[in-house]
Amino acid sequence: MSFTAAIIGRPNVGKSTLFNRLVGSKIALVDDTPGVTRDRRPGEAKIGDLYFTVIDTAGLEEADPASLQGRMRAQTEAAIAEADVSLFVIDARVGVTPVDEHFAELLRRVGKPVVLVANKAEGKVGEAGVLEAYGLGFGEPVAISAEHGEGMADLFAALLPFERPEEEEEAAEDEESDEIIFVEGEEEIAEEPIDPAKPIKVAVVGRPNAGKSTLINTMLGEDRLLTGPEAGITRDSISVDWIWRDRPFKLFDTAGLRKKARVETKLEKLSVGDTLRAVRFAEVVVLMLDATMPFEKQDLQIADLVAREGRALVIALNKWDLIEDRQKTMADLREMAERLLPQVRGVPLVPISGLTGSGIDRLMGDLLKVYGTWNRRVPTAALNRWLAATLEHHPPPAVSGRRVKLRYMTQPKSRPPTFVAFCSRPEALPEAYTRYLLNGLRESFGLTAVPLRLTLRKGE
């Protein structure tokens, strides 16, 4: 029922302003390093009682003016691919520019739904621009002023069709399979059909000197190599094809980043912009730690970023060849991971040596496992049996004298698993209780190493 909208458009049309308007609260910044402060996470947006996820592409275009075009394109394409609908924003005061045309072309090529938004349309100055926008061929533009909050009702109406109806057929199907026994968790969990011929997108991220380049070189070396930019695309290619045990993968191409790093004498600082790009590219992220100095602040920040971006995570403990007391180190690190990273509880910790290549097979095995979990879909009937049992065990507290009632739950989306619960007073349900539900879901359905989402909706 929930859907994802990407905000697309050239710089300065007001994408960030719209994003902030939709999300309605201050967005936590990933890092306070100058120049990267505008990188944002997807936000939970709300217009009226329409809830959806919004992906902001603003800010990224500023990361590297030298390759502005390519990066903007890659970023925009990634956002469009991920979203159910694109909010294509133009500046009504300026009218349609050649760069806008360029974006229009891109959107048309992808062929996914587009809602054209003419921003800065307050007052009369924007009228001509709104009319001009018709010419882009995406139908009637929705005239808004992100800054002044005008036109939100029209935007609501334009987005309403993307709210997928309650998945009735699915619920009905689930109802029929009554013989499923709740306790036998595993059997009843359906994975989204995963097409083994479709490459899985993987990014290796981590602090400078963790050993990312070494690992990737080792992976791409030997006979596993299947390199090269995809046919026809050279400059804009952001991934390298790789095959492991007959499964295709796309590895985020850090080669470009490496080249840059060498020029600027090895970056001391973690580039949050680059990390974010890699994370957003990926379906599964390998966070590489230097096992000789693990879980430093930046490691935790990256893990948190991965969780907020909704990706599945595997942690590689690199330079394991340097560790002496391996058993104790492993136990310590496991304890730290559980304590410091509750948002991806159960995340696999895989000792490897990028230098020698040991551990890579296990890393890939675990990676496939979390990819499966990330794609997992819990059937509605099972979910509601679980909810009933959970509520009985530990009902929501009464708030201002009245009990908050939870009635029904579905998982409309995987990648990552996203749940919706219908609640008599969503705003009154304490966050601790939401956490309790999420932990329960994680436990009961084996949803480890992936971030989970839970949205509360008003419903009787």
Ligand code: GDP
């Ligand atoms: P982005 O580059 O697309 O993220 O654009 P920003 O959100 O940073 O906005 C660019 C500029 O346009 C800022 O100075 C905003 O204050 C301004 N702006 C955004 N929305 C509106 C609007 O609805 N009306 C007017 N007049 N200005 C706006």
Ligand code: GDP
């Ligand atoms: P990046 O900045 O994350 O790409 O890190 P590099 O791949 O450049 O590696 C940083 C340093 O760690 C280099 O001196 C590597 O030789 C070393 N290194 C990488 N992987 C391993 C490993 O598995 N074991 C050991 N002992 N050293 C490693």
